[in-house]
Amino acid sequence: MNQVKIGRFIAKMRKQQNLTQCELADTLGISNKTVSKWECGNGMPELSLMMPICEILKINLNELFSGEKLTDADYKKKAEENIMKLIEEAEKIKKNIVGGKVLGKVANIDMNVSEAHKTNIEFWNTIGSEFLGVTALPKWGGYLPTEEKLNLLGDLSDKSVLEIGCGNGHSLKYVSDLGATDLWGLDISENQIERTENYLQTQGISAKLICSPMEDECGLPIDYFDLVYSVYGIGWTTSLDKTFKRIHSYLKKDGVFIFGWSHPIHKCVSVEDGKLVFSNSYFNEEWYCGDMSDKEIMLSNRMISTYLNSLARNGFIFEELIEETDKEKAMASDNDFGRKALMLPTAFAIKVRKL
Ligand SMILES: C[S@@+](CC[C@H](N)C(=O)[O-])C[C@H]1O[C@@H](n2cnc3c(N)ncnc32)[C@H](O)[C@@H]1O
Structure with missing residues (x-):
C-alpha cells in the first residue's frame, strides 16, 4: 500500500x-x-x-x-x-517475540541506521524504567540459569569492565559487588545513562558512562578491559560486525566478552491455545518494527550461526554457548513464557575470548 x-x-x-x-x-x-x-x-x-x-x-x-x-x-x-x-x-505482518513480550503489529522494514537508532532511543528514553533490574545480572536472559549457577564471569577482583547497553545500571552494581573496581557503561539512550548514573550514585558506586551507539567510535580505550559484557543489549545493534570489531579492540589480550540475548528459536514459536506453533522462519533475519508497551521498536532476528560467525570473523575464540533452561524456575512459572522454556531455549549466552 x-x-x-x-x-x-x-x-x-x-x-x-x-x-x-x-x-x-x-x-x-x-x-x-x-x-x-x-x-x-x-x-x-x-x-x-x-x-x-x-x-x-x-x-x-x-x-x-x-x-x-x-x-x-x-x-x-x-x-x-x-x-x-x-x-x-x-x-x-507476523508475530514476533522479544524476551517475555509478544510484540504487536510487526511489519518488515528496510533498515535505515539513523531511523533504527532514533526509534530505539525514543523507546528506551520513554520506557527504560519499566525494565528496572529485569534484564540485568545475575540474569543473562529468559529462563537461562543465572550467573550464580553458570559462573561465566569468574573472579572480577580489581578488574576493568565495560557493559554494552548498561540500561539502568543494575548489572554494573552486580559486577561491582563481585569486586570489579574500574566500571564503564555505554548506552545509546541519554535517559538510560541518567538512570544508571542516579542508581549507581544511590549505591555509592562510580562508573564512567558514555552515551553512544555501540556500533560507533565513542572514545572508549583500546586494549584496556578485562571483561566486556551485555545483558539484552547486543541484539539492538544495527551491525554485529562493527560492534564485535569494536568490542574486540576494547579488550586486553585474553580479555573476555560475554553477552546474553533472546534465543532466535524462541521468536519462531508462539503459543496458541496452549500449543506451540512454528509461526516464523528461523532463517528470517529481516529487520522489522513492532510495538512493545505501545511504543515502536526496530530489531532483527539473527540466527545463532550469525552471532558465532561474526564473533569468529572479528577475532574472538569461542569458549561457551549456554542454551539450557532452568527447569525448576520454568516449572514454577504459570505463564506461556515459562511453559515454552521447558521445550526450547528462550535465551542464550555466549562467552568468547580475545586471543
Ligand atoms: C534491556 S536494556 C539493558 C539493561 C541492562 N542490562 C541493565 O542492567 O539495566 C538494553 C539497553 O540497550 C540500549 N541500546 C539499544 N540500542 C543500542 C545501541 N545501538 N547502542 C548502545 N546501546 C543500545 C538501550 O538504550 C537499553 O538501555
Whole structure:
C-alpha cells in the first residue's frame, strides 16, 4: 500500500467534507495525532476504522486503498490490484517475540541506521524504567540459569569492565559487588545513562558512562578491559560486525566478552491455545518494527550461526554457548513464557575470548 498517497487522499477528502483533523478524530473516537500520522503517510488506519472513515469521507474502500477517486472504468482493475497488495501486506505482518513480550503489529522494514537508532532511543528514553533490574545480572536472559549457577564471569577482583547497553545500571552494581573496581557503561539512550548514573550514585558506586551507539567510535580505550559484557543489549545493534570489531579492540589480550540475548528459536514459536506453533522462519533475519508497551521498536532476528560467525570473523575464540533452561524456575512459572522454556531455549549466552 502506498501510505503517503493514501494519507494525502484522506487529508484531501477530509477537507472536502470541511472537517478538521480533530473533528475527524473525535467522530472516530481516536486522537488527532493518529489522523495526523495517517495523513503524513506514517501509518494506516486499523481495520475496524476503515469503513467508518469511508462513510465519513464519502468514499469507498477501493478508493481508500488506491489513495484516489476512481471512475467506474478503472474500479475493477484497481480492486484486483488492491486485493493482491493486501495479501502481500498480510503475509508481512507476523508475530514476533522479544524476551517475555509478544510484540504487536510487526511489519518488515528496510533498515535505515539513523531511523533504527532514533526509534530505539525514543523507546528506551520513554520506557527504560519499566525494565528496572529485569534484564540485568545475575540474569543473562529468559529462563537461562543465572550467573550464580553458570559462573561465566569468574573472579572480577580489581578488574576493568565495560557493559554494552548498561540500561539502568543494575548489572554494573552486580559486577561491582563481585569486586570489579574500574566500571564503564555505554548506552545509546541519554535517559538510560541518567538512570544508571542516579542508581549507581544511590549505591555509592562510580562508573564512567558514555552515551553512544555501540556500533560507533565513542572514545572508549583500546586494549584496556578485562571483561566486556551485555545483558539484552547486543541484539539492538544495527551491525554485529562493527560492534564485535569494536568490542574486540576494547579488550586486553585474553580479555573476555560475554553477552546474553533472546534465543532466535524462541521468536519462531508462539503459543496458541496452549500449543506451540512454528509461526516464523528461523532463517528470517529481516529487520522489522513492532510495538512493545505501545511504543515502536526496530530489531532483527539473527540466527545463532550469525552471532558465532561474526564473533569468529572479528577475532574472538569461542569458549561457551549456554542454551539450557532452568527447569525448576520454568516449572514454577504459570505463564506461556515459562511453559515454552521447558521445550526450547528462550535465551542464550555466549562467552568468547580475545586471543
Ligand atoms: C534491556 S536494556 C539493558 C539493561 C541492562 N542490562 C541493565 O542492567 O539495566 C538494553 C539497553 O540497550 C540500549 N541500546 C539499544 N540500542 C543500542 C545501541 N545501538 N547502542 C548502545 N546501546 C543500545 C538501550 O538504550 C537499553 O538501555
